[in-house]
Amino acid sequence: MSSKSKIRMTTPIVEMDGDEMTRVIWKWIKDILIFPYVDLKTEYYDLGLKNRDATADIVTVEASEATKRLGVAVKCATITPNAARVEEYSLKEMWKSPNGTIRAILDGTVFRTPIIVKGIEPYVPTWKKPITIARHAYGDIYKNTETKVPKGSKAELVVTDPDGNEKRLLIHEFKDSDGIVQGVHNVDSSISSFARSCFNYALERRETIWFAAKDTISKTYDHRFKDIFAEIFENEYKKRFEEAGIEYFYTLIDDAVARVIRSEGGFIWACKNYDGDVMSDMLATAYGSLGLMTSVLVSPGGAYEYEAAHGTVTRHYYSYLEGKKESTNPIATIFAWTGALKKRGELDGNTELAEFAEDLEKASVLTMEEGVMDKNLSLLSKLENKKIVYSEEFLYEIRERLDRIRK
Ligand code: NAP
Ligand code: MG
Numbered sequence: 001m002s003s004k005s006k007i008r009m010t011t012p013i014v015e016m017d018g019d020e021m022t023r024v025i026w027k028w029i030k031d032i033l034i035f036p037y038v039d040l041k042t043e044y045y046d047l048g049l050k051n052r053d054a055t056a057d058i059v060t061v062e063a064s065e066a067t068k069r070l071g072v073a074v075k076c077a078t079i080t081p082n083a084a085r086v087e088e089y090s091l092k093e094m095w096k097s098p099n100g101t102i103r104a105i106l107d108g109t110v111f112r113t114p115i116i117v118k119g120i121e122p123y124v125p126t127w128k129k130p131i132t133i134a135r136h137a138y139g140d141i142y143k144n145t146e147t148k149v150p151k152g153s154k155a156e157l158v159v160t161d162p163d164g165n166e167k168r169l170l171i172h173e174f175k176d177s178d179g180i181v182q183g184v185h186n187v188d189s190s191i192s193s194f195a196r197s198c199f200n201y202a203l204e205r206r207e208t209i210w211f212a213a214k215d216t217i218s219k220t221y222d223h224r225f226k227d228i229f230a231e232i233f234e235n236e237y238k239k240r241f242e243e244a245g246i247e248y249f250y251t252l253i254d255d256a257v258a259r260v261i262r263s264e265g266g267f268i269w270a271c272k273n274y275d276g277d278v279m280s281d282m283l284a285t286a287y288g289s290l291g292l293m294t295s296v297l298v299s300p301g302g303a304y305e306y307e308a309a310h311g312t313v314t315r316h317y318y319s320y321l322e323g324k325k326e327s328t329n330p331i332a333t334i335f336a337w338t339g340a341l342k343k344r345g346e347l348d349g350n351t352e353l354a355e356f357a358e359d360l361e362k363a364s365v366l367t368m369e370e371g372v373m374d375k376n377l378s379l380l381s382k383l384e385n386k387k388i389v390y391s392e393e394f395l396y397e398i399r400e401r402l403d404r405i406r407k
């Protein structure tokens with residue numbers, strides 16, 4: 001392809017570079033699958049751990065602000081530092097998780113969707129379409145206060161209102177035994193943002209959405225979630241849902257779990273923070289592989305940040321540094337790029353760009369359905385003739401099919 005015929009972009013996307021094996025693959029994806037076809041415009045932010053340390057993590061804040069401004073971002077996996085990483089990289093501080101920072105600034109909800117590939121069968125045979133999980137990422141036990149309680153104590157819930165009035169509720173009298181107690185909270189503003197992000201994303205995917213909690217037991221706390229969802233849906237979304245031919249309903253979390261297992265997929269499941277944490281790992285495993293799990297952060301203000309659900313694949317990186325060729329699956333990272341380019345195309349009315357992104361997705365899936373894949377995926381694939389490829393080869397195999405599709 002000559003540079004003249006490359007697809008033009010009007011508005012840039014935010015590009016957040018990352019760490020380890022995914023950083024290596026990031027560059028290959030651009031060189032092999034994007035630059036030859038697209039006159040790529042990005043605002044580049046290096047979220048690699050070294051640069052986060054050098055900029056006192058300001059770069060993460062700047063990248064998040066840029067995402068608000070430009071509306072679309074693509075992010076490479078990044079290291080969340082722990083004590084070992086502080087030593088390994090001689091960090092000035094144990095910087096916070098970049099995803100946490102981005103989420104706090106965009107006030108967004110994370111949606112995780114598996115990529116469906118023939119030959120990689122979900123453990124649940126009825127699942128034919130992807131199930132997307134939306135996880136509320138604020139509050140509940142993730143911002144709890146908890147303590148051990150010695151026998152003979154009384155635990156109470158005390159709330160002081162703005163006028164200084166106290167409301168006291170008995171939690172438990174620990175008459176016969178030591179015990180434990182925990183206080184959790186959530187805020188209406190965050191639950192409302194969560195609900196709006198969920199409804200917007202359902203409209204975008206044209207898929208029915210459920211929200212599930214345990215309001216029969218938690219008659220005030222979980223019930224508040226249910227009421228906020230119902231109110232926002234009724235006032236702001238009902239009509240648009242009818243026009244799109246999709247539904248919203250609330251159900252008990254127990255019922256949701258039973259329905260999910262019997263379903264054929266093709267819907268969005270909105271979960272409270274803890275349920276989303278647990279259920280998203282269950283779904284990722286049941287669909288087959290982390291290498292096929294995509295993730296997008298959607299802000300209530302309409303900004304989108306796309307990424308792979310997996311991490312920086314550290315083990316493969318150290319083996320790569322020793323000069324060994326690693327078989328790392330690039331698919332979820334490719335889909336982060338295609339998600340962002342498709343969204344940019346949609347927002348700018350750039351159909352050429354959106355079509356390119358779709359062709360790249362088709363080529364990626366076709367490659368795996370023709371039996372070409374990484375080692376981990378090959379262990380799951382039911383196909384007869386498989387060809388295990390190294391990461392870079394995988395990308396050239398996809399390119400060959402992309403050229404076939406775009407001829
Ligand atoms: P991980 O990077 O997802 O990798 C865990 C294991 O899963 C790998 O060792 C590999 O298994 C397999 N795997 C994951 N992605 C794969 C792919 N694309 N292709 C082939 N195999 C894949 O998780 P982790 O080892 O727990 O975390 C590593 C680093 O990533 C940590 O520093 C963590 O902070 C960071 N992290 C970042 C994000 C993010 O940026 N969103 C998310 C999670 C973790 P085998 O070794 O068996 O081949
Ligand atoms: Mg989890």
